[in-house]
Amino acid sequence: MTRDQVEMVDIYIMGKRYRVPETLTIIDAMEYAGYRLTRGCGCRAGFCGACATVYRMEGDYELKVGLACQTKVENGMYLAQIPFFPGRKAKYELEEIEPSVAHFAQLYPEVYRCLGCSSCNKVCPQDIDVMQYIAYLQRGDFAKAADLSFDCLMCGLCVSRCPANIVHYNAALAGRRLYSRYLAKPDPFLAKRARAIKDGELDQEIDELVNADKEKLQELYNNREIEK
């Protein structure tokens, strides 16, 4: 498609109208409109969770949310920025808590208020079964909660929708920490790798990585050795 064939759409940023190509994501459209993003923008590839965004469509009262780097603009989109999604984070010393239901309930009592509405699942950009990992956390099954929440970006979109004010991503993080500190079997591959790094065996490999260009890094990543 040539530049002339690209359809233009009207979007509104902080109430001001801009005409932008419909092929752009929200982040790209904001930059196209002249905004310089120094916050709320990271990897631009749907991995870091920094760009969670709120918007409305013209004539529709519903507040929609999405990752700005993954959501395409649409005609009549009204965009606003909010500094972050507020979410409570329990304070704890990992060495002083136990992987038990009783302890977890003290850290994150709100997980027991889950209404089962599934709003968190519907909004998750990673398609994670958020409601199910909350159920695992409720019953202290930290292994299953850790596994199911592993791909969480911590973007906070689940929190923006939860009627029970659960902070899913922080609760899941505590679950993963409990699992890896107390329940997971030690990984021999990791220990071997850590020893090799400490002994300087990988210095040359690390230097090559630091000096590699983007194409080389992509090639290395795509052909990386994955532990069994």
Ligand code: FES
């Ligand atoms: S900028 Fe990293 S997820 Fe969007």
